Amino acid sequence: MKNTTEIIDYCQELYEDIDFTSARKWKEADPSRKVVGYMPVYVPRELMHAGGILSLGILGGGDNMEVIHGDAYYQSYICRIPRSTIELAVTKRLDFVDGMLFPSICDVIRNMSGMWKLMYPGLYVRYFDTPQNFDSSIGGDYYVNELNELKEGLEGIVGRKITDEQINNSIAVYNENRKLVKAVYDFRMKTPWKAPSWEVYLLMRAGMVLPVEEHTEILRDYLTAAEAENKPIRDNCRIILQGSFCEQPPLNLIKSIELSGCYIVDDDYMLVTRWLLDDVPTDGDPVRNLAEAFIHHSAETASKYEPDGARKGQYLIEAVKDRGAEGVIFAAPSFCDPALLDRPMLANALNGVDIPNISFKYAENSGQMQPIREQAGTFADTIKLWSEAS
């Protein structure tokens, strides 16, 4: 049995590999294999899986990639993930990818879909739109057709039909993966000292590049290993991290928050792994089932409209309660419209029920951790003082 260090070392290796060697190897092993890249925040990976396609989550270049060309594509007041993603492409690190999906998360990624079309005219490039209307017969019908269009596009890549049976099988595979992802999150919530957040982060990042079956196994192994290991309990406060659903912070930032005295008991990193909240049925019309899951049982985040004003921010309050958190840290990328426009509303909702919160901004290549450590440390101290006093 592997211990957590071995597992996390492997995940870290994957995380640091900006050439996507593992995905390349997977593809090279069989000439019929295809890889489709996608950006945050959500794509239905089940459809790609059903076509035998490896879906590759692309989350920018991180802090160990020098951006040379990317800055010529974006003004200084646009966030960093698109420029480092362009850098990945221009430096041919994505040259093995057979298609790219750009989900509807914000105008930057939306416009990037068109840039990709201009840059790579022969490639399958799709802006993947999801409904903002959550009525099954309106947004649901629209989404079913969008999913079918995506399916046809993927069939074009693999050169064969993708059957309902194959999609249902893939849904089952992803249900299993979601179950394990949830188990890891729950495990961290209950025993955060046994599952440090940077480890959980790397585990989930591995899911962006590995075949889902392998990822599920790694999660299972990690849980078994982490449960068996003893790690010292710290006197940390419990916080939820919010706003990091797209451009990723450097790993050091996550470590810094924990070192400053905070256990992260929930976050919105890589929401694609937790987007669908319940199991999706594995029989019947799979495309309709995926659409219904999206419409009625999916995560809330800034790029999704909340039709009910009274519900705005409630999911965060509920998460604080469910996860036994004592506060929320809003950590958003600089210039991130969805996260930064959402933040005042979420903060209002939290303030209304006296949940402490602070906020800061980062970039994927932020180097200076000291200010963040100090801010998070002061926040943790305040929470502790407050809870001792009450």
Next chain:
Amino acid sequence: MSPADINDEVIKESSMLMQKEMIAENYEKLTNTAESGQKVSSTYVPGNLNELVMCFDMLNNLPEINAIQNGMRKKSGGMIMDAEKSGHSEDVCTYVKADIGNMAKGAIAPNGKPMPVPDLLLLNYTGCFTFLKWFELLRDEYGCRTQMLHVPYEGDGVITQNMRDYVVKQLKEEVIPTFEEVSGVKFDIDRLRENLRNSAKAEDDFVWVLESAKNKPSPIDAYFGGVYYVGPIFTAFRGTTQAIDYYKTLRGEIEQRIANGQGPITPEGEMKEEKYRLVVEGPPNWTSFRDFWKMFYDEGAVVVSSTYTKVGGVYDYDGFRHDPDHPLESLADYCLGCYTNRNMPMRVDMIEQAMEEYQADGFLINSIKSCNSFSAGQLMMMREIETRTGKPAAFIETDLVDPRYFSPANVKNRLESYFQMIDQKRAGGSPSRAA
């Protein structure tokens, strides 16, 4: 978009006076709802459903226009800072912050009277993600009813039947019933048809006005002057007979200018010599609108086509007109076709075509810090246009309504070196970029 406010003393033409009156009258109506009992819907410019709103005897209030008004009156800077002090990020769209800062000050309209709280926020979500957050924020402040109309993005450069059906279904099953409920007025499709018929008439003349810039010299400036011309059609007047009259009058004036061989009218009178013909991408800066414009007309630069005049609807590129015979479908197509709802390759094609048809000497991007919808991808757009047309391109950066991001010396320098570049190109040299 009240050009009449830009410079009262240059208002000589009757079209300008007409527009000034129309806008003033509309603000009077908006600020008089307590007495009149009229209901108000707030809506965004791109994809606004003015013809439909009018079917319910409701008034259409456009928050972007209010932000522009405050920008031109040099009030937006303080409002933005107030919004930032109350927790809004310095990184996000300044229209939103100008609006929220204005609310905190009691939302005073340009006529000095307070704006009403909207009875409905019609979240016509076309071409910009910020819209979604903006009305969630307003809903949070006002607590008023909000109705989403999700308009899918033309990711592949086409309007699919699925997109059209989705928009029509939302109109039928959600938007119209909500309007009926809020206004107490029953929907009458013939009334909508009539409004759409009016729209199409005004749109014909509007397109004629835009295309008049193909003349040499151009009788209009399609950017700085263009913001005057789009006023009625982009806002609360599309579908009215007032808009038909306005565009007919405007057309008559421009016909006269063409006959006289005259150039555009600027705040300092008629432009004398047309030295440079430009296509411009991106919204203008509002806080220093006159200074900005002067940097062009002083040099003899006239904008012959701009993408900004397509933001509230594209009528000139592929001939779209509101269609009374297919009322809801045509509203859907209108929303789907607005400029920023079209993908990058389409935007580049549109600009390339304008460069050719309007015989432009160069392409200029005014990149707006606030607006990712416009700005993300513009550097690539600039290179594409340069490569495709062989004409020099340049890039300047300003903001819509945040005066902190308008640096006059910087912008002027860039423009001057850009005009020199065009001269060099004409003299046979190879262009090198001015940004």
